[in-house]
Amino acid sequence: MRLDDFVAKVEKMFQKPPGYYGTADIISPRRDLTALLEGQRCPLFPRRKRSRAEDWNLVDEHDSVDKLKAALNRMADQESELLERLRKVNADRPANGAEICVCRTPCTSSGDETQPELISCRLCCDHFHPACIRWDPVLNELNGIYLCVRCLRGRRPRIEDARAVLNKVEVDGASIRSLEAVLLRHLLDRTEAWHAKTSQLLAGLSGESNVAILSDEQKSLLNQAIVAGLSLEIATDLSKEIYKWDLLLNPPSVRQTHLLDEVRRRPLDASSADAAVFAGLDKKTSKCKRSHSPTNNGRKKNKKSYHEDEQSCSAPNCLRPFGEKVSWVQCEGGCDQWFHILCVGLTVQSTEQIDTYLCFKCRMCMPGTKQQPITLA
Ligand SMILES: [Zn+2]
Ligand SMILES: [Zn+2]
Ligand SMILES: [Zn+2]
Ligand SMILES: [Zn+2]
Ligand SMILES: [Zn+2]
Incomplete structure (x- = not known):
């Protein structure tokens, strides 16, 4: 054949x-x-x-x-x-x-x-x-x-x-x-x-x-x-x-x-086939969203990740997420470690809402910080 x-x-x-x-x-x-x-x-x-x-x-x-x-x-x-x-x-x-x-x-x-x-x-x-x-x-x-x-x-x-x-x-x-x-x-x-x-x-x-x-x-x-x-x-x-x-x-x-x-x-x-199902989510909005994605936003980033990343996630129970786009966040509490947002219980929305991400360990060392502990689902 x-x-x-x-x-x-x-x-x-x-x-x-x-x-x-x-x-x-x-x-x-x-x-x-x-x-x-x-x-x-x-x-x-x-x-x-x-x-x-x-x-x-x-x-x-x-x-x-x-x-x-x-x-x-x-x-x-x-x-x-x-x-x-x-x-x-x-x-x-x-x-x-x-x-x-x-x-x-x-x-x-x-x-x-x-x-x-x-x-x-x-x-x-x-x-x-x-x-x-x-x-x-x-x-x-x-x-x-x-x-x-x-x-x-x-x-x-x-x-x-x-x-x-x-x-x-x-x-x-x-x-x-x-x-x-x-x-x-x-x-x-x-x-x-x-x-x-x-x-x-x-x-x-x-x-x-x-x-x-x-x-x-x-x-x-x-x-x-x-x-x-x-x-x-x-x-x-x-x-x-x-x-x-x-x-x-x-x-x-x-x-x-x-x-x-x-x-x-x-x-x-x-005639009302596929496109109609996703009315409200036209290509333009998605393109726009994509360019505002936190890729170059310092401590937040997306990476293509079909396979294991060269850089590893510091979460103790890493889920090893993979996909077209995987979001990461870096701790600013001093340890500078990177985490998959999923592995620390964050979503794209909640990541956008926080100014500074502190990992669990760093949060413990910093009493009086405003950030609430994040519980994993
Ligand atoms: Zn619906
Ligand atoms: Zn389903
Ligand atoms: Zn309904
Ligand atoms: Zn991870
Ligand atoms: Zn940290």
Whole structure:
């Protein structure tokens, strides 16, 4: 198989006709989790077609295919940790706050306090206004589970199909020359590992799907398997099993089901496609935001960070965040150490509000400082 044919096949297999993600974005670990946790606005634009040059930058950054593979493994590990944290943060965000949905506007629906008119994403736990959601046909495969536009990036092909395309190109020995092949191999390996682990877990449960007889440990393992399975952009024959379990373990509220049903029945209007979903977040504002980002603002900075930084974060429990843009802050209490803002419990907004950042140790040495201790979520 020629390399061009292979790339075209992978593209067709993963990319949705209208969509926000290019093939490389879909099949590699998520790079948006850090930005979302930092509180960046993260607007999405209709399919950003990665240029081949950009893809090669990704390879160049790691010098060699082996280094890229090692970086992918690290990113995959961090992905689940960052996602876990984002789930907690989003679940705690109040429905009447301005930090929800793709539009980042509070919910003003007439629904009562306990039943806001919002749909939540099963993966990132963000809440969405039904009007801000467009039905994605891939959701039909998910048995009533809702995944938001960021958590459902591609078409989720079957593992057999993905494997067949990759085998063809690996036999022909062209894989070394293709970023897609490296990324797809990595995703397949992850999916196979999930499948093996999940099949073992399910085999340990009794035949009938009865939640009542499960131990707390079994429930927690099942929930982990569900979240991990929903994160994968490839489906296996266990995916459906896991969705069934999820409906038993975490049945969506009647309200959510109803709202989702309305979204599903709404006619898909091609003209109001992707751009309309993000009205209010036009390109201009985002460009403007970007130039005001604290990059050159002395002690605050952003760095591209696909892999481990040369400079390390001094937080004792560094989350090793990665993404297009990772924000750092430097302590001005004397130690001059650098920290990921996430690792010290800050967001982009709170970082902008403080004039001077003092790390925990320096704060302890300086009684009488105004800055309140920051507690980690
Ligand atoms: Zn909204
Ligand atoms: Zn609302
Ligand atoms: Zn989501
Ligand atoms: Zn850190
Ligand atoms: Zn310090």
